[in-house]
Amino acid sequence: MKYLLTICARGGSKGIPGKNIKEIAGKPLIAYSIITAQKFLKKHAGVLTLSTDSEAIRDVAAMHGLKTDYLRPPAFATDTISKTPALNDILEYERKRTGFDFDYLIDLDLTSPLRSVEDLENAIATIDANRDAVNLVTVSPPHRNPYFNMLEQKEDGYFHVSKKLEKPVFSRQEAPLVYDMNSSFYIFSKKYFEEGYNGSITDKTLVYEIPHLCFDVDTPLDFDFMEMVITTKKWIF
Numbered sequence: 507m508k509y510l511l512t513i514c515a516r517g518g519s520k521g522i523p524g525k526n527i528k529e530i531a532g533k534p535l536i537a538y539s540i541i542t543a544q545k546f547l548k549k550h551a552g553v554l555t556l557s558t559d560s561e562a563i564r565d566v567a568a569m570h571g572l573k574t575d576y577l578r579p580p581a582f583a584t585d586t587i588s589k590t591p592a593l594n595d596i597l598e599y600e601r602k603r604t605g606f607d608f609d610y611l612i613d614l615d616l617t618s619p620l621r622s623v624e625d626l627e628n629a630i631a632t633i634d635a636n637r638d639a640v641n642l643v644t645v646s647p648p649h650r651n652p653y654f655n656m657l658e659q660k661e662d663g664y665f666h667v668s669k670k671l672e673k674p675v676f677s678r679q680e681a682p683l684v685y686d687m688n689s690s691f692y693i694f695s696k697k698y699f700e701e702g703y704n705g706s707i708t709d710k711t712l713v714y715e716i717p718h719l720c721f722d723v724d725t726p727l728d729f730d731f732m733e734m735v736i737t738t739k740k741w742i743f
Contacts, residue, residue, distance in 0.1 A: 507609050507610075508606050509553075509610050509630075510553055510596075510608040511613075512596055512613045513536065513539050513555075513572070513613075514558070514592060515563045522725070524562075526560075526616055527566045531732075533570075535617065537570040541570075542614070542619070545623050552608070553600055553604055555572075556572050556576065558578055559577060559580060576599050578592055578596070588704055588705055590705060594699060610693055610695055610696070611693070611694045612630075612693050613693075614690075615689040618720060618721065620721070621716070621720070625714070626691065639711070641711050642693040642714055643712075645686060646686050648684055651681045652667070652669040653667065653668075653670075654678050655667075688721065719740070
């Protein structure tokens with residue numbers, strides 16, 4: 507089994523400029539995903555690669571052990587395009603460069619770095635056990651449930667529970683199980699690319715529930731919280 511581990515990092519972050527290489531607890535954000543990927547590849551056959559349109563990000567990644575000559579084409583680095591074309595491009599690049607026919611592509615979202623090698627291994631086992639599945643996304647338990655305590659405005663102008671069942675739901679425990687996508691990582695099988703799928707949610711998507719703290723670093727407060735998590739050793743890389 508061979509794995510292609512990808513870290514995708516566009517240079518044009520609008521919310522927090524330079525977010526992908528902003529330092530948290532003495533390391534740039536991208537470094538934490540590199541560390542976990544390197545640990546994984548000490549146990550499993552594969553390649554770690556970077557897809558970025560930024561020379562600055564590529565330089566910082568190289569300083570932390572991830573070197574590449576690849577630079578993402580501008581057409582695959584816009585705000586409006588799906589990540590799938592960029593993944594297709596880096597997959598073809600690494601196939602040609604290494605001669606490997608990768609069984610799975612594992613995309614590590616660097617803005618959600620609280621993941622372990624065990625998480626990766628358990629998620630791989632999940633998708634590997636279902637040969638019809640083409641991809642897997644990571645999830646966490648939700649704070650709200652659309653069948654119970656999430657509201658939306660209907661045509662009559664009044665607000666109702668977002669999703670209704672034939673039998674009313676009066677407690678969180680009675681509501682159907684739903685999940686929050688946490689963007690920690692995504693696994694794509696070879697079939698996903700061969701059959702021309704696009705996007706992270708398909709008709710054959712599985713989930714892996716992260717069994718620990720996991721969140722996306724997207725605001726200045728998120729950075730402060732992540733720094734506290736790391737410096738107080740609530741999570742050790």
